[in-house]
Amino acid sequence: MLRFVVRRLLQVIPTLLLLSLLVFWWLRSLPGGPATALLGDKATPERIAEINRGLGLDQPILTQYWLFLGRVVSGDFGTSTITGEPVLSEIARFMPATIELSVVALLIAVLLGIPLGYLAARYRGRPLDVATVIGTLVGVAVPVFFLGYLLKQYIAVDLRLLPPSGRLSTGIDATDVTGFAVLDGLLTREFDASLDALRHLVLPAVTLATIPLAVIVRITRASVLDVLGADFVRTANAKGLAPITVRSRHVLRNALLPVSTTIGLQVGLLLAGAVLTEKVFVWGGIGTMLADAITLKDYPRLQALLLMGAVIYVVVNLLVDISYAVIDPRVRLS
Amino acid sequence: MTTHPLLKVRDLRVVFRRRGEPDTVAVDGVSFDVAAGQVIGLVGESGCGKSVTSMAVMRLLPARGVEISGSIELDGVELLALSDSEMRERRGRDVSMIFQDPLSSLNPVIPIGLQITEVLRRHRGMGKAQARAEAVELLDRVGIPEPRRRLDTYPHQLSGGMRQRALIAIALACRPRLLIADEPTTALDVTIQAQILGLLSDLVRETGTALVMITHDLGIVAGMCETVNVLYGGRIVERAQRHRLFGTPRHPYTHGLLRSIPRLDSPPGEKLAAISGSMADNLPWAHSCAFAPRCPRVLETCLDITPDAETSGGRLLRCHNPVPASAE
Ligand SMILES: Nc1ncnc2c1ncn2[C@@H]1O[C@H](COP(=O)(O)OP(=O)(O)OP(=O)(O)O)[C@@H](O)[C@H]1O
Numbered sequence A: 001m002l003r004f005v006v007r008r009l010l011q012v013i014p015t016l017l018l019l020s021l022l023v024f025w026w027l028r029s030l031p032g033g034p035a036t037a038l039l040g041d042k043a044t045p046e047r048i049a050e051i052n053r054g055l056g057l058d059q060p061i062l063t064q065y066w067l068f069l070g071r072v073v074s075g076d077f078g079t080s081t082i083t084g085e086p087v088l089s090e091i092a093r094f095m096p097a098t099i100e101l102s103v104v105a106l107l108i109a110v111l112l113g114i115p116l117g118y119l120a121a122r123y124r125g126r127p128l129d130v131a132t133v134i135g136t137l138v139g140v141a142v143p144v145f146f147l148g149y150l151l152k153q154y155i156a157v158d159l160r161l162l163p164p165s166g167r168l169s170t171g172i173d174a175t176d177v178t179g180f181a182v183l184d185g186l187l188t189r190e191f192d193a194s195l196d197a198l199r200h201l202v203l204p205a206v207t208l209a210t211i212p213l214a215v216i217v218r219i220t221r222a223s224v225l226d227v228l229g230a231d232f233v234r235t236a237n238a239k240g241l242a243p244i245t246v247r248s249r250h251v252l253r254n255a256l257l258p259v260s261t262t263i264g265l266q267v268g269l270l271l272a273g274a275v276l277t278e279k280v281f282v283w284g285g286i287g288t289m290l291a292d293a294i295t296l297k298d299y300p301r302l303q304a305l306l307l308m309g310a311v312i313y314v315v316v317n318l319l320v321d322i323s324y325a326v327i328d329p330r331v332r333l334s
Numbered sequence B: 001m002t003t004h005p006l007l008k009v010r011d012l013r014v015v016f017r018r019r020g021e022p023d024t025v026a027v028d029g030v031s032f033d034v035a036a037g038q039v040i041g042l043v044g045e046s047g048c049g050k051s052v053t054s055m056a057v058m059r060l061l062p063a064r065g066v067e068i069s070g071s072i073e074l075d076g077v078e079l080l081a082l083s084d085s086e087m088r089e090r091r092g093r094d095v096s097m098i099f100q101d102p103l104s105s106l107n108p109v110i111p112i113g114l115q116i117t118e119v120l121r122r123h124r125g126m127g128k129a130q131a132r133a134e135a136v137e138l139l140d141r142v143g144i145p146e147p148r149r150r151l152d153t154y155p156h157q158l159s160g161g162m163r164q165r166a167l168i169a170i171a172l173a174c175r176p177r178l179l180i181a182d183e184p185t186t187a188l189d190v191t192i193q194a195q196i197l198g199l200l201s202d203l204v205r206e207t208g209t210a211l212v213m214i215t216h217d218l219g220i221v222a223g224m225c226e227t228v229n230v231l232y233g234g235r236i237v238e239r240a241q242r243h244r245l246f247g248t249p250r251h252p253y254t255h256g257l258l259r260s261i262p263r264l265d266s267p268p269g270e271k272l273a274a275i276s277g278s279m280a281d282n283l284p285w286a287h288s289c290a291f292a293p294r295c296p297r298v299l300e301t302c303l304d305i306t307p308d309a310e311t312s313g314g315r316l317l318r319c320h321n322p323v324p325a326s327a328e
């Protein structure tokens, strides 16, 4: 198992190298640059050249990349051209907000999606199933942006049921321990802060969960339908087992195999969706950081964020593979 | 023996109804008896309704889109009248079944041991440890070496023959009164096939379990079954004691089936007599003989009048123009 994990992580290194080179080259081939973006109207060729020299952007691109790699190996991703703060410490500060949002969204998608997909399959062709299938079609198709604004306008602004933006209400006295607002409240026994953070979390998390939820429902439904027709389910019924045993031990366990892979693939979508969702709900996480970096052509930030996204994606899928091997004895990790 | 059969199937009819498609009459008035401890055969080509008949007896056909009529009595109890949960009580305990493909018939993600113990715990009320001990015995009885170690292995780690042995162990775990084996050896190679059939024969004899052997392989029938039912297009066209059926087949279909088996004593190069055509040529039984379009002995009447099943001298025959008893 350990050898498998190590080997998989080592396999990732060439991928990351290639990816970083592409990102590096791609960023620098976009029109404009940090200097133009920072100077705005005050840009003159001399000042641009001066700033570029300061950032090392006057050197050949391969030299820049080589220096970048050298620094990355020692854990230095450079400093933000916007704030002058080391990129890594910025990420550490913004990360918990995004993780909190993504994890809750994924939990919603999984905890709701698997039972719903199962029920749709079990009552195939009946109203529940038809409604579910139509619902998932809409869920997959609706743009995150649109859904976010819709929920925000209707539920937060018109009905005033939930806060429209941010992570905590002003005036709430919360202590920052881990950066995860809900968790902090629980840890410090400031339950009002926890509750407030939770209320802020609902709309963004629901928005972000929509697409993965729809996908998980569809995959679960298809997979359960597939397994219901399998010979071993017939055997289980021929044994006269109780329906609950047939369902949990024989149907669901097998049906979850493809679902677990899907969950891993959803993480990519989730990261992309987080950027949009954070923008709508002014969430102040990595998504916000990324959006600013794109506008102001903050190369170090962008490089670090894109690579980090890739690493998260790889790690999550590694975890999925491991969990797959745990449920399916036919998969050997070594 | 005939006075009180263990399983009594009368006029079993199974129709698949699907919206937008014509109905399929898969089983069309099948009747047969099985006595305790008896081994009978149900033979016929692919699609003649063998599996559907057995699934109907197990009540494993889907509830929707299937119409079952007739009567299936097990020990005097009408199975078709039982509630789902009453039937579940009997399945795996009084009646069990072995299926064709041992690999796909076992759950790939749980160990063999659990697949055996779950049925013991369900029907014989055993505790965990007791069920495991019994499972070891069962695996041993079906000839699986190192049974204790096998409990924790998964189906994919066993050979095809071992998997079928494991399925037999599951089916016989509760010493059922009736076992239905639906082509249990089709997926296995010939030597393993012989071993499995030998094992099945021994076990049903030991436990006094009645066996319905479903197959398209007349060789298997010849080796095991006392009575043989030949099924064509969802109806039994001929039934007789094994020796009489093989000695003097009367129905042209049975006759053709027997002549299509290669024989060791036939001269090399001699062509096998295959039955021409396929099931797709069948006529409806309602007002003709379904086999008529493929029958070498077909008469005018065969196309107009349904032949009735007539019983004489212990043989059931459904044919207007049977092969004369003296021929061959
Ligand atoms: N679920 C179903 N829906 C519709 N028709 C079905 C269904 N299951 C079986 N049939 C039809 O019933 C008929 C009998 O099928 P059955 O499976 O009993 O054949 P069989 O004798 O077991 O053949 P084989 O030797 O291939 O296993 C076939 O014509 C088949 O098309």
Ligand SMILES: [Mg+2]
Pocket: B050, B051, B052, B182
């Ligand atoms: Mg069949």
